[in-house]
Amino acid sequence: MAKQKKKGQSGQAKNYITRTQAVRKLQISLPDFRRLCIFKGIYPREPRNIKKASKSATHSTTFYYTKDIQYLLHEPLLGKFREQKALEKKIARSLGRNEVQDAVRLEKHGMRKVKLDHIVRERYPTFVDALRDLDDALSLLFLFANLPSTTEVPARVISRCQRLCHEFEHFLIATNSLRKSFLSIKGIYYQATIQGQDIMWLVPYKFVQRVTQDVDYRIMGTFVEFYYTLLGFVNYRLYTSIGLVYPPKFDTASDERGAELAAFTIEGRQVAGAIEQGQEPHTIANGHAQNGNTELVQAQIDKIAQETVQEQMVGQEEQPEDQPETDGIDTFTPAAPEGDTLPQPDVTSEDAARLFSDFTFFISREAPRHPIEFLLRAFGCKRVGWDNVLGEGAFTHDETDPRITHQIVDRPAPAQALHSLQGQEEVNGQNLQIVKPGFIMPGRIYVQPQWIWDSVNEGKLLPTNVYAPGETLPPHLSPWIKPTSGQYDPRATLEEQELEGETAAAPHGEEEEEEAEEVGHIVGNDDVEDNEHSEEDGDDGDEEIDAGDMDVAGSEGESEDLDEDGRDAFAGFEDAAEETSDLDEEAQHQKELEAEAAGRAVRPDGNGTNKNNKAIKARQLERTKKDEEIERQKMMMSNKKRKLFEKMQYSNNKRDVQAEKLRSKRRKLEATGKR
Template sequence: MAKIKKKGTSGQAKNYITRTQAVRKLQISLPDFRRLCIFKGIYPREPRSKKKAAKNSTPNTTFYYTKDIQYLLHEPLLRKFREQKALSKKIARSLGRGEVGDAARLEKNLAPKLSLDHIIKERYPTFVDALRDLDDCLSLLFLFASLPSTTSVPPKTIARCQRLCHEFQHYLITTHSLRKSFLSIKGIYYQATIQGQDILWLVPYRFVQKVNGDVDYRIMATFVEFYTTLLGFVNYRLYTSIGLVYPPRFDSASDERGAELAAFKLESKNVGQLKALEQPTTNGSQPSNEVSKEIQEKVDEVVKSAGLDQGTDNQVAEDQTTNEYAIDKFEPAAPEADMLPQPDGSESEAGSLFSSFTFFISREAPKAPLEFLLRSFGCKRIAWDEVAGEGAFTNDENDPRITHQIVDRPPLPESALPAVPENTSGDSGRLRRGGRIPGRTYVQPQWVWDCVNEGKLLRPDIYAPGATLPPHLSPWVKATRGGYDPRASLADQEEEGEAERAEEVEDSESEDDAEDAKNTGEDEDVEVDEDEESEMEDDHGMDVDGSEESDSNEEENDDFDGFDDAAEVASESEDEDETLRSQHQKELEAEAAGLPFSGSANGSSAKKSSSKNKKYQAQKRKEEEELERQKMMMSRKKRKLLDKMLYSNKKKDEEAQKLRSKRRKIENAAKSKV
C-alpha cells in the first residue's frame, strides 16, 4: 500500500510562503523585511493556484519563494537589523528616564553601520551585469539629485547623488561614450555605449519639484541607498579602466558657486610615464622611423621638378584618409525593402563633432544639459554669463573667439532694444542687450540635440532664433512604411485621392454646420407648430386602420437588400437632376443681378470629386470581397492570425491618417493667413 501524503508538504504549498510567515521566520519587522528584499533583489511571486499555496481560502495574500526566504536566513544584514532594534530600545529607555545626553551618546557611538558591498558582489558577479542594470540606477539618482531637501529627503542624500552623477558624466565626457539624446515631456533621455552595453536613462528638467505625500519616500530611499553603492563601484571601475584617479578632486567652494561639472578635476595615474615617453621625442634624438626635415625638403623638390605630385599622389592620399575610417552604409536592394540598421559612428567622430567651435550659452538656455552634450562631443571652450555660475571659458559675450551662441528667445525689433551705451570708458566693443554680433552663428538649443542624433552638423539657418523649428523626433523610433513621418511632405505620404476625400468631408461638415445655424432660428416656430398638432391629435385624432401593417411593410422593405444597383442608379440620376436644377436657378439669379456666374466649374469639380470618391469606394469594396474569398481557403488558425494583422494595420493606418489630416488643416490655415 502506498504511503499517504500529508496535506501541505509538497507542490505549491511547499514552494511558496506568505509574507507574514516570512517575517515571522526571519524574526524582523515588516519595514526591515522590505529593505532586505530590495537589497537582495527578492520580489513577490504569483502562484498558479493561490488557494493551494495559501492552504486556506484567503486569496489576497503576497507570496514569496520558500527558497528565497531560506536564503535570507544566512544574510549578515539580519544581525545589523537586530542590533539596530536593540539600540532603539535603549534610546527609548533613556529618553523615558529623561537622560537626553545618554540617548545622544548611544545614537552617535553605537549606531550600526550597514555595508552593502557584499550584496553588490553577489548580485553582479561580472562588471557587464552591473552595466546592464544601470538604467534604473541612473534614472533614480538623477531624479533625487534634482529634488529639494525635506525631512523625507535629507540634503546629504541629494549631495551624494549629485556627486556620483557628475562623476559618471565626466567619464562619458572623457571617453566620448554618449551617443544619443532626446527632449521629451518627461525629461531628457540619454543613451551611452560602455563596453558594448547600451545604457539609457532619464534626467528630469530643472523645474521646482514639489514633494508630495502620496509617494512613499522610505522605499525610494532604500533603492537610493542600494543604487548609490552600485554606482560608486561602477564609477571606480570605469575610472581605473582608463587610468584616472578615483574619486576625482572635488572643490566644494566652486560647487557652491554653481560650477557643477567644473568643480571636478580629473587626475591621471600615469602622468610620470607619459612625461617619460614624451622626453626622448622632444629633447633626445629623433626616432629611426621619422625622416629629417632636410631630407624631406630635398625629396619634395625632386618630386616637384619631375611633376610626379600632380593628380595621382593627392588622389591616393585622399582615398586613404577618407576610406581608412569610413563606416560602411547598408543600402536596401529594392526601393520597397526594409531599411537595415546602420552602424553608429566611432568615438573619434563623436569626439570631434563640436571640437572646432566656441559656444556661448545665453542665460535663458538650459546650461547643464547643453554643457554636458557639448563637452561629450568634443567642445573644449564653452562660455556663459556670470549669473549661471563658475567654470566658463569666458564670461564676456563680446569675445571674438566665440563662433556659436545658443539663444532661446525670439529676436526683438530695433525699436524694442535698449539704447546703445555711451562710450565713456573707451570700451568700443561693448554690446547692447538683445543685439547681434556680425559673423557669429545664432542657433536655438534644439540644433545641438539634432546634430548629436544625426551625427553631423546641420544647417544652422533652419534653427535661427524665432524660426519655426523642424520636428524633434526620437532617435530610437524608426520610420515605418505606411506610417506618418513628420519630416516628409504630405504629398509623399498621402494615398491616392486622400486630400480630395478630406476636402469633401470638410465641405460637407461646413455645409451641415451652416444648415444647423439656419435651422436654429426656425426651431422655435417648428416647436410651436408641433405643440398645436399634438393638441389637435389629442382632441380629434383617430387611429387609421392598417397603420401597423404599413409599419411592418416599411420594416420589411428596410430589411430587403435586393435591387441595390438599380436603387444606386436611380439615386445618382436624382442627385444629378437636382444639381442641374440648382445650377440653372443660380444662373438665372446671376443673370438678373448682372453678375458673372462661375458655378459650372464648381459643379464640374464637385462631379469629378464625387466620381473619384465613388470609384475609390467601389475599388475598396472589391478588395475586401477578394480578401474574404481568399480567407475562405485558409485554415481557422491562419485566418485568426490574418485578422489580427489586419486589425493592427488598420489601427496604424487610422492613426497616421489622423495625423496627416491635422497637418493638412494646419498647413491650409497657414496658407489662408498668408
C-alpha cells in the same frame, strides 16, 4: 508500501512562505525585513493556488519563496540589524533616565555603518551584469539629485547623488559614449553605449519640486542606498578602464557657486604619478588651462603626452598596408531589392566627438544650462560659455566675445541687429559687455535649444534656419521609435506619404466645408447640423455597402432574382462611374438651389472641380478593385485564417484612416501658411 506524504509538507505549501512567517523566522522587524529584501533583490511571489499554499491566506497575503528566506538566514547584515536594534533600546533607556550625554555617545560611537560591498559583488558577478541593471539606478539617483532637502531626504544624500551623477557624466564626456536624447513631458531621456550595452535613464527637469506625503521616501531611500553603492563601483571601474584617477578632485567652493560639472578635475593616472612630489596637476576645464604649474611639471606632462603619441604612431606603422582600414562604421545593405531593411549601426564615438568640436557656444540665461552643456561637451564641444548668473565654469561670460559662433536662445525673434555695444556689467572686477534683449550680434548663428537635440539624434548638423528664434519648430519625435509603413510620419513630406489622387481630392472636400459654413451662417445652424447628420448617415451607409459589396454580389439567390426581374446586372466599372457622375450632377444641382435660396452667387464647377471629381472617381474605382481582390482571396482561406486576416485588416484600416486624417490636417495647415 510507498511512503505517505504528509499534508502541508510538499508542493506549494512547502515552496511558498507568507511574509509574517518569514519575519518570525528571521527574527527581525518588518522595516528591516523590507530593507534586507531590497538589498538582496528578493521580491514577493504569487502562487498558482493561494489556498494550496496556505489555508488561512487571502488575496492580500504576501508570499515569498521558502528558498529565498532560507537563503537570507546566512546573510551577515542580519547580525548588524540586531545590533542596531539592541543599540536603539540602550539609547531609549538612556533618554528615559534623562542621560542625554550617554545617549549621544552611544549614537555617535556605537552605531555601525552598514556596508553593501559584498551584496554588490554577489548580485553582479560580472561588470556587464552591473551595466545591464544600471537604468533604474541612474533614473532614481538623478531624481534624488534634483529633490529639495527635507527631513525624509537629508542634504547629505542629495549631495552624494549629485556627485556620483556628475562623475558618471564626466565619463560619458571623456569617452563620447552618449548617443541619443529626447525631451519629454516626464523629463529628459538619455541613452549611452558603454562596452556594447545600451543604458537609458531619465533626468527630471529642474523645476521647484513639491514634496508630498503620499510617497514612501523610506522605501525609496533604501533603493538609493544600494544604488549609490552600485554606481560608485561602476564609476571606479569605468574611470580606471580608460586610465583616469577615481575619485576625481572635487572643489566644494566652486560647486556651491554653481559650477556643477566644472567643479571636478579629471586627471590621468600617468600624470598623477608623474607629479607625486606635491605640485598641482595640469588640468583642462572647458577650454581653459589652470595656471600655477611649474616648468618641471609642465615638462613632465608634455613628455608623457609625446610618448603616448609616439606609441600610437608606431602602432599605426606596424599595421600592414594590405589590411583595409576599419575606422569607418559598417553599413548593411540588403542583398535583394525585395529584402528587408536591415537596422544600421549607430554613430561611433569618433563621429560623436566631431559633431560640435569646431564651434563655440554661448547659452543665454533663459535656456537650461546643465543639459545643454552636457550634450555639447559629450559631442565634442570644448568651449561653452554662459551668462554669469548661471554659475561658474564657463569658457566666457562675455556675450560679445567674437569667438562665439552659436548662441542658444529661447526668446522671440530679435527686433534688430546690434551695431554698437548696449551696456557694461562689472563681474569679479571685470567690465563685461552685455547685449540687451531684442538685439543680436552680427555674424553669429542664433538657434533654439531643440536644434542641439535633433542634431544629436540625427548624428549630423541640421540646418539652423529651421530652428531660428521665432520660427515654428519641426516635430521633436522619439529617436527610439521608427515609423512603420502605412503610419503617418511627421518628418517626411506629404508627397512621400500621400496616396495616388489624395491631393487632388482634398480641395473638393475643403470647398464643401466652406460652403457648409457659409450656409450655416446665413440659413441657420440647426438646418446645417441636420444636413450634416444626414450626410454622415448617408456616407456611413455607402461605406457599409462598399464593405459588404462582395457578400451581396456573391450570393447566388439575389443575382438570380435580379436576372429574373429583368434588371440590369453589374456590367463593370463604367456603369458605376456613370451612376457616380449622375449623383454628382444631382448634388451640384442641389447646391445651386441652396445657394439661390440663401441669396449667394452660384459658383459653377470649373476645370479644377472636374479634375477633383475625376481623381475621386479614380480612387473609388481603385479601392473597389482592391476590395474585390481581397474578398476573392478570403474565399480561398479557412475560417481560422479568415478571422485572423479580418482582424489584421481592421487594424490596418484603422491605422490608414488615422494617417489620412493627420495628412489632411497637415495639408490644411500648410495651405493656410502659404496664404
